[in-house]
Amino acid sequence: MASIDTPAPPSHSNRPSAHSDSGDRNLLARLWYDKKTRGVLLQILTVALLLAFVSYITSNAIANLELLGKTFSFDFLSEPAHYDINQTLIEYSSKATHLRAGIVGMLNTLLIAVCGIILATILGFLLGVLRLSPNWLVSNMVYCYIEFVRNTPVLLQILLVHGLVVHVLPKPRDALEWANISDAVFFTNRGVFSPMPLPQDGFGWVTATFVLAVVGSIIFARWAKKRQDETGQHLPVFLISLGAVFGLPLLAYLLAGSPLGWDIPELKGFNFRGGFVIRPEFLALWIALSLYTAAFIAEIVRAGILAIDKGQWEASLAVGMSRSRTLNLVIIPQAMRVIVPPLTSQYLNLTKNSSLAIAIGYMDVVATVGGITLMQTGKEMETMIIVIGFYLSVSLFISSIMNWYNNRIKLVER
Amino acid sequence: MKRILLGAIGALAMGATAASAGTLADVKARGSLVCIVNSGFVGFASTDKDGKWQGYDVDYCKATAAAVLGDPSKVKYKPATGKTRFTILNSGEGDVLWRNTTWTFVRDVDVKLAFQGVNYYDGQGFMVNKKLGVKSAKDLDGASVCIQTGTTTELNLADYFRVNKIKYEPVPTENNEESRRNILAGRCDVYTTDASGLAATRATFKDPENWVILPEIISKEPLGPVTRHGDDNWSDIIRWVKNAILAAEELGITQANVEAMAAKAGNNPEINRLLGTEGDLGGMLGLDKRWAVNAIKAVGNFGEIFERNIGTKTPVGLERGLNALWTDGGLQYTPPFR
Numbered sequence: 198m199a200s201i202d203t204p205a206p207p208s209h210s211n212r213p214s215a216h217s218d219s220g221d222r223n224l225l226a227r228l229w230y231d232k233k234t235r236g237v238l239l240q241i242l243t244v245a246l247l248l249a250f251v252s253y254i255t256s257n258a259i260a261n262l263e264l265l266g267k268t269f270s271f272d273f274l275s276e277p278a279h280y281d282i283n284q285t286l287i288e289y290s291s292k293a294t295h296l297r298a299g300i301v302g303m304l305n306t307l308l309i310a311v312c313g314i315i316l317a318t319i320l321g322f323l324l325g326v327l328r329l330s331p332n333w334l335v336s337n338m339v340y341c342y343i344e345f346v347r348n349t350p351v352l353l354q355i356l357l358v359h360g361l362v363v364h365v366l367p368k369p370r371d372a373l374e375w376a377n378i379s380d381a382v383f384f385t386n387r388g389v390f391s392p393m394p395l396p397q398d399g400f401g402w403v404t405a406t407f408v409l410a411v412v413g414s415i416i417f418a419r420w421a422k423k424r425q426d427e428t429g430q431h432l433p434v435f436l437i438s439l440g441a442v443f444g445l446p447l448l449a450y451l452l453a454g455s456p457l458g459w460d461i462p463e464l465k466g467f468n469f470r471g472g473f474v475i476r477p478e479f480l481a482l483w484i485a486l487s488l489y490t491a492a493f494i495a496e497i498v499r500a501g502i503l504a505i506d507k508g509q510w511e512a513s514l515a516v517g518m519s520r521s522r523t524l525n526l527v528i529i530p531q532a533m534r535v536i537v538p539p540l541t542s543q544y545l546n547l548t549k550n551s552s553l554a555i556a557i558g559y560m561d562v563v564a565t566v567g568g569i570t571l572m573q574t575g576k577e578m579e580t581m582i583i584v585i586g587f588y589l590s591v592s593l594f595i596s597s598i599m600n601w602y603n604n605r606i607k608l609v610e611r
Numbered sequence: 612m613k614r615i616l617l618g619a620i621g622a623l624a625m626g627a628t629a630a631s632a633g634t635l636a637d638v639k640a641r642g643s644l645v646c647i648v649n650s651g652f653v654g655f656a657s658t659d660k661d662g663k664w665q666g667y668d669v670d671y672c673k674a675t676a677a678a679v680l681g682d683p684s685k686v687k688y689k690p691a692t693g694k695t696r697f698t699i700l701n702s703g704e705g706d707v708l709w710r711n712t713t714w715t716f717v718r719d720v721d722v723k724l725a726f727q728g729v730n731y732y733d734g735q736g737f738m739v740n741k742k743l744g745v746k747s748a749k750d751l752d753g754a755s756v757c758i759q760t761g762t763t764t765e766l767n768l769a770d771y772f773r774v775n776k777i778k779y780e781p782v783p784t785e786n787n788e789e790s791r792r793n794i795l796a797g798r799c800d801v802y803t804t805d806a807s808g809l810a811a812t813r814a815t816f817k818d819p820e821n822w823v824i825l826p827e828i829i830s831k832e833p834l835g836p837v838t839r840h841g842d843d844n845w846s847d848i849i850r851w852v853k854n855a856i857l858a859a860e861e862l863g864i865t866q867a868n869v870e871a872m873a874a875k876a877g878n879n880p881e882i883n884r885l886l887g888t889e890g891d892l893g894g895m896l897g898l899d900k901r902w903a904v905n906a907i908k909a910v911g912n913f914g915e916i917f918e919r920n921i922g923t924k925t926p927v928g929l930e931r932g933l934n935a936l937w938t939d940g941g942l943q944y945t946p947p948f949r
Contacts, residue, residue, distance in 0.1 A: 265701060266723045266840055279766045281781045291769035360792075368797040386798055387755055387780070467743075467754040467800045468780065477798065555760075558783040558793075564760065568694055572761035575722030577698055 262578065273574040274299070280569050282560045284476050295570045302565030303587055309482055309561065310548040310591065316487035317547060318540075321494025326524070328499050339495070346492035352553050354489055359481035359557040362386065366477070369468055381461055383469055386477055390462035393473040399456035406449040407442070414438035478559040482551065490547045497539045501532035533606050541599035545592050552588070562587055634706050634838070634845035635679070635897055643685045646672035647705035650690035652787055654811040654920050654927035655711055664688045667920040668709040671730060671836065671853065674906040675707065678852045678898060683909035692786050694761040697722060701839060707849055708837040711805065713763045723840040727850040730835050732933035732942050734828035735764050736806035738813060741821050743800060748827040755780040757790045757799035764804050767830040787812060805832045807921065807929055814926035848896050854945040855903040858885055859912035861936060861945065866911035873904045885948045892948060913943065 228234045262269060278298040281291050286304040289297060328339045346354070366386040367376050376384040382391040414437075421432045450457070462472030505528050513523040554561040555568060567584040571577060638644050648656035648668050656666040664672075664686075673683035689705045700708045701723070711733075712718075714726040739745045748771075758765055760783040772779050782799045784790045791812050794802045802809065806828060813819045836853060838846045859865070862882050864872055869886070876888035883889035887900035894900065910916055917934065921927040935941025 264841070279769055281765075281769045281772075281779075283781050283783075291773060360796075363793065363796045363798045386796065466752060470753065555785060558760070558785075558789070560783065564783070569761055569765065572694055572697070573717065573766070575697060575718070575724075577701075 258578070267575070269578060271579055273570070273576055273579070276574075278570065279573065282565065284479060284560060295566070295574070298570060299562065299566040299583065302560060302562035305559065305565075306548075306551055306554075306561040306563075306587075307591070309479065309486070309551045309554065309559070312483050313486045313490065313547050313551065314544050316483065317490035317494055317543070320487060320491035321543075322498050324491060324495035325498025325502070328495055329502060343492045343495055346489055347496075351485065351489045351550055352556060355482060355485040355553055355557060358485040358488075359477065362477045362481045369464055372469075373464060381459075383462060385469065387468055388474040388476045389480065390469040390472045390474050392462065393460040393471070395458040395460055397456045397458055399453040402453045403446050403450045403456070407446040410441045410445045414441050417441075476559075478554070478557050481557055482554050482559050486547055486550055489550070490543055493543050493546075494540060497536055497543065498532070501534075501536035502528055504535045505531050530606070534603075534608055537599060537603045537606065541596060541603075544595050544599065548591055548595065549588060634842050635848065638679055638706055642680065643687050644672065644676040644679060644707070645687045645689055645705045646675070647689045647691050647696055647699055647708040647710055648672065649710045650692055650786055650788075652711065652808065652811060653815050654925065654929075655807070656688075656690075656709075665920070667731070667916060668711060670910040670916045670920065671709045671856070672707075674856055674910045675709075675849065675852050677905040677909035678855070678902040679848065681899060681901075681905055683905075692761070693759050694785065697724060697837075700724070700837060703839075706838075706845070711808070711834045712837055713805075713832045714835055715763060725838045725840050725842075725846050727836045727838060727846055728853055729833040729942075730853050730856075731807065731833075733805040733807050733832035733834050735767050735803060735830040735832055736809050736828050737801050737803050737825040738794075738809040738822055739801045739825065741823050745801075745825065748825050748829065749775060749777070751779065751801060752777050753779065754801050755782050755799040757782045757784065757793045757802045759784060759786060759790055759804060762804070763830070763832065768803055771829045791815065805834070807834075807927075810929050811921070811927045814928065819926075844897060848898065851892075851896060852902075852906055855885060855906055855948075856910070856916065857913045857936075857943055857945040858948055859903075859907045860914045861938070864907055864912060866908060866915055869904055869907045873901065881948055 228238065259269065274296040275294050277292055278295045279291050280298070282289055282298065282301050284305060285301045286308065287297075287301060289301050324339050324343065327335055328343065330336050330339075363386045366372075366384050367374075369383075369385045369387055372383045372385040373380075382389070418434050418438060421434045425431055460471045460473075462469040462474070502524075509527055509531065510523060513527045514520070518526070551561060552563045555564045558564075562584055566580050571580040574580075646669075648664065648666075651657050652666070654666055656664065656668045659665055669688070672686045672688065676686045677683040689699060691699050691705075691708075691710060696708055696710055696712065697718075699705050708724075711731065713733075714729065718724050719726050737748050737751070745751065751772075756768065756779050758768060758781055765781070765783070768779075768781070771777075780799075782793055784793060787804070787808065790802055790804070793799055795816070802812065804812075806824060809824050813822050813824075816822060836849050838849055858881075859869070862879065862885065864882065864886070872882060873886040873888060876883045880889060884892055885903050887893055887902070887904065891900055893902040896902065899905070911919070913936075914931075917929075917931065918924065921929045923930060931939075931941060933942050935943065937944040
């Protein structure tokens with residue numbers, strides 16, 4: 198193989214006219230036949246073609262928008278939205294801007310993503326462990342559940358759960374007769390209404406104690422670990438921390454004279470008013486997405502546990518650890534290395550699947566910016582850029598957190 | 612490999628530019644009209660047991676196809692939700708939007724749509740179950756309100772309740788069918804949309820007699836056909852097909868008698884011009900001389916379309932009201948065929 202720095206044959210030097218031509222050709226040919234340079238050339242060519250293609254698409258879109266007489270601008274974001282949203286985490290009215298409506302939608306998406314990820318993870322780990330249970334019935338029931346959920350479309354599951362919530366739960370008036378817990382929590386097809394705590398003077402002490410207890414527990418846990426490393430003595434860290442985190446604030450609460458009022462929901466006219474409400478659309482989406490994703494996570498957890506060599510089990514049991522301690526201290530920490538990467542992609546799937554919210558009228562970012570704002574302003578390109586940009590940032594954020602976590606738990610190679 | 616890639620890009624460029632010829636030429640070349648209609652709205656656009664489209668808006672699609680292509684069956688229906696309709700029209704996936712769409716300033720000017728007049732004068736109303744004992748929209752404080760998202764009704768609702776200081780919970784859905792399911796399940800107390808839509812939805816209930824439409828009409832909803840900005844010839848065709856249907860009622864031309872009246876020129880010069888026995892209005896539009904005859908023969912005149920699909924003898928049961936001819940105290944009025 199000719200290499201790039203092979204000198205040209207000297208015999209050509211005394212034929213000037215043909216010389217440069219054939220020399221160039223030789224150079225090109227040599228560049229082409231060199232594996233390394235050819236690779237570089239092909240890459241440059243690919244990038245150039247890609248850039249040409251992207252710039253063609255962009256200019257085509259701009260030209261076609263101009264043909265329709267549409268301008269590309271984000272000015273509409275500062276105009277009043279004129280529509281109402283039924284679930285808002287920040288203050289919002291129809292007089293607020295499209296930007297604020299968009300933020301309300303984004304927060305609703307984040308809320309469903311965070312709640313969904315938490316519930317799906319808990320359920321998924323539980324199901325994954327149960328799937329491996331030596332109990333035939335438990336294992337096979339979980340198996341049936343996983344196969345059913347994984348093999349039907351999530352949109353249908355969302356519609357099914359919403360239909361169940363709306364049809365099975367009673368209307369507000371009927372909820373007074375049944376479907377309530379001691380006349381304080383009401384389950385209706387307009388939402389689950391529960392009392393909302395209203396902090397009063399002196400509640401700051403309770404909060405402060407809680408923060409102190411959490412910080413104290415972390416310090417205690419570190420100290421206990423160090424102590425165990427040094428002396429081998431084990432302290433029930435979890436139970437002590439649990440007691441501190443819940444017990445101390447409770448004590449402070451009682452000492453401060455129970456400084457907490459309750460806003461209890463009441464049936465007035467058409468609906469319950471006051472209290473804390475979880476809307477059926479949120480509930481349905483949350484349950485459906487969590488159940489769906491949990492089935493995938495269960496399989497990932499099962500695969501992770503099975504990936505650990507049987508010898509690890511046997512060794513752990515042989516030194517006298519119980520089955521559950523073996524699972525918690527030996528198997529799962531090692532299995533996490535296998536579990537985390539595919540788990541990340543399930544978290545991303547859940548977040549992206551939440552865009553199906555519009556099917557049941559949950560006002561997420563697709564329903565606000567990508568829906569009503571798009572319709573009222575006709576800015577398809579701009580609103581879609583916002584929505585896609587939002588999902589992209591959220592997904593990348595989740596990935597980076599999970600990658601950080603993955604780096605922390607991965608096998609340290611020496 | 613390079614050549615293949617360049618070829619692919621070239622083909623893409625050709626595909627992107629091919630769509631820019633006039634809509635009329637496109638429709639004629641294709642041999643069918645792509646009509647964007649509601650995805651399911653009894654009386655206006657819905658499919659029957661055999662999957663055939665029918666309804667008030669569908670009849671206008673048929674009339675357009677008859678006028679342009681001479682055959683009312685040459686229509687491809689493209690169902691759209693409130694959210695997707697303008698994108699489908701603007702992207703060129705459909706030729707005309709006949710989907711109970713409200714003519715507003717922003718849509719006309721800023722969204723770059725071309726509204727071609729009004730074929731149904733509507734207004735937004737409220738429907739509740741009689742059991743609730745609600746007599747007026749002002750009694751709705753605290754109610755849950757079912758609404759279709761992406762519509763003007765959503766904005767009217769927010770404005771009306773804000774002005775009247777009424778609190779409510781909006782329960783948005785993507786289309787009429789989901790709102791219907793929600794109100795029947797009791798997810799909301801009241802359903803709000805155009806009054807015609809309320810009547811059409813009520814007609815599909817098991818117990819329509821238990822549902823009442825409240826007296827308040829809180830908005831003007833002039834519904835009409837929409838085309839893309841910048842194709843004036845095609846816009847003219849849509850506008851004058853709509854006008855021809857209306858003129859037919861004014862002039863006493865019906866589905867039954869149109870052939871006889873078009874057989875030879877009669878005494879009324881306006882009828883002669885409309886039916887092409889005098890002058891060539893069709894030619895001016897780039898259509899056949901018998902364009903209006905074909906349209907009227909396919910679906911009848913305005914009154915016939917109304918009574919067949921949504922009139923008092925149908926389950927929808929709407930009165931002519933604002934949609935009576937101007938000579939009968941209504942608003943329906945067509946510019947002269949001259």
